[in-house]
Amino acid sequence: MDFDLSDEQRLLQETVAQFIDNECPPARLRELFDDEVGYDPVLWKGLAELGLAGIHLPGEYGGSELEILDLAVVAETLGSLAAPVPYLSHSLASLAISLAGNADQQGRWLPGLASGDALATVALAEEDAGWLPEAWKMAAGETITGTKEIVEFGEHADLFVVGLAGGRFGVVERNASGVEIQRVEGADRTRRIARVNFENTPIEMLNEGGDEVAARVRDVGLVLISADAFGGATKLVEMSVEYAKNREQFGVTIGHFQALKHQLANMAVEIEPTRALYWYAAHALDHVPEESERVAAIAKSHITERYQQVARDATEAHGGIGFTWEGDTQIWFKRAMFDRVFMGTPRVHQNRAAELADW
């Protein structure tokens, strides 16, 4: 029994943190946040060169064949640094290809995705928050027609892994005919989104792997968002505590005031225990199959709700500066908004977890 991260996993987190500290320090993050396009291909390529684009992919295509927990601990670190990189959707897209693609398709796409030469994303949601495989209506075939919403880094991706009716996946290349990409202004400017229309667009179906593929992509997505939310919320607690130790009012640092101390303690108590929850949910995806689906749903709904609340509390704890565009808390506040919605709101997954329960 060792319910803890390994030295390698810790090292992985440190490496990522150091890289982001160097290559995307706060001033650069701010620049990208305010930028019109908001995507830095060099930054992403650098992360890919550290091996982050292929953590979960087969070794023969340049991946590291590690576990979902390894993917998730990186998501935590990126979340804590608000890294404006396409890690989430790229990981899910390559996961889908590695699970449902045949040898030829894997050989064609995965090496580029693992090396970071190509960027992929997932196009899942349809209107009315149709995030779940059973809600995808877009018909599979030689070509597809219809609209996908909230496609992360849709403006920048080279490949779209598209969710289709029956819980199937197909791959569309960016320059295929009939692809139209519309920028959508989301609150979270560290993870840009787009609406993607397909009009008789040729698609290459991924036919291997069966029904479980869509479920696994969903569950891995839920766990990665959980990890991101834990990382972000923890960062907000740290920022708020730091601020309380430095900002002075009434002749003392505001951290002397018990009302504020208790607010900060409550924030910590809301989020700190969820570290173990996201670890368990990630671990379960490789080792506890009988409850992994349900735990992923619980983790995503629980931790993104906690993130949302901590983000509100952190804003208050910073006073006026917390309410500005200048201040940093708003960056994480908006990531909390993204995490809450992406791949289904807490309500959606609470309902699912209730359905899946043995009540």
Add this chain to the structure above:
Amino acid sequence: MDLSYGQETEDYRKEVKTFLTANWPLAGDEAKMPREDGARLFRERAISEGYLCRNIPKQYGGSEQSADALRGQVIREEFGKARAPMEPRGIGTMMLVPTLLDRGEEWQKEKFVGPTIRGEINWCQGYSEPGSGSDLASLMTKGELDGDDWVINGQKIWTSGAQRADYMFCLVRTEPDEKKHAGISYLLIDMKTKGIDVRPLRQMTGSSEFNEVFLNDVRTPKDWIVGKRGEGWLVSRTTLKHERNSIGNAAQSLGLLSGLVSLAKSRKIDGQPAIEDPGVRRELVRIEGYIRAHQYSGFLQTSKGLKDENAGIIAMMNKLNSTNIGHKVAHLAMEILGDDGLGAPLAAGLGTGTAGSSTANWLSQYMGSLGIAIAGGTANVQRNVIAERGLGLPRDMAANRSK
């Protein structure tokens, strides 16, 4: 990350199971013994096989096994499944015994540890006073040495189980000239001693679990002190740590959750089974989120303990987590109970006709969860600890002034 217990521990699990199959429930004539006697007999056997009282030396009646958190966990799991008695759950086993083992004199361990873990004697904890709750170190009950005895005068309050206790461990001011914390000693008192007056206090639930204890020229032998004179505060910290750990156990929260599910299955909301109500379902999942986070944080703390590493701030949160979960459970239970939510709780004995039903039990939980929030350090006091020791924020200004 590895959640398995390993082959060696799994082999051990088989031994535990074999023992339980052979020994619990009791068979033949033994099965006809009164419950408590039967449990005592079983405990003796379990101790002699090394399954209970594992961290207590043999000479004091324990089984003196080398520390092994995984074996301990396996025993809890298997005994739990078999519904076999574990160590008696009283405040004596949970708080006094660890304190004595840590700080007690040899004769104290010999006299008290064995009978306590066998459930032969009961203890109560005399800390709180009318004027000293959260600010416990301001306590005023006085102890003066007179010949070979301490003579104790003062009043304790909220003393759980004092009416049934054989002994009390308590905090008493013996060094009035020393500073607040340094003036306190940790004394043991026989509850049959002349001058002790126990008056039950009726709790909001209607039952009388806690008491006022008046101490009027109560004499206890000079050497019934744990630690040295003036060290009582430090000695009591050992005890409080054990109390908070036992209150912060996720197993209890998990029990509450399955109870809530049963309640939701047995009751109706708007003519439908409550378990089918979307609001109830989502709130159950929300509560389960908190409980699982708490439970897995327990795994994390156990693992850190196995490696002799510090678990960090999470270790300070156990009591507050349980408290918060208890509040949420209470609210949902009331939601499910609907109009029955104004009934009297189980312990009130007011003849409402609900006594013994699950409704009355839940009304007790609705109130009892607040007792948990207050006892053993209030939620606010927990927040102080988390903020100051966990987050490194400045010490309380008011608390700093009251030296």
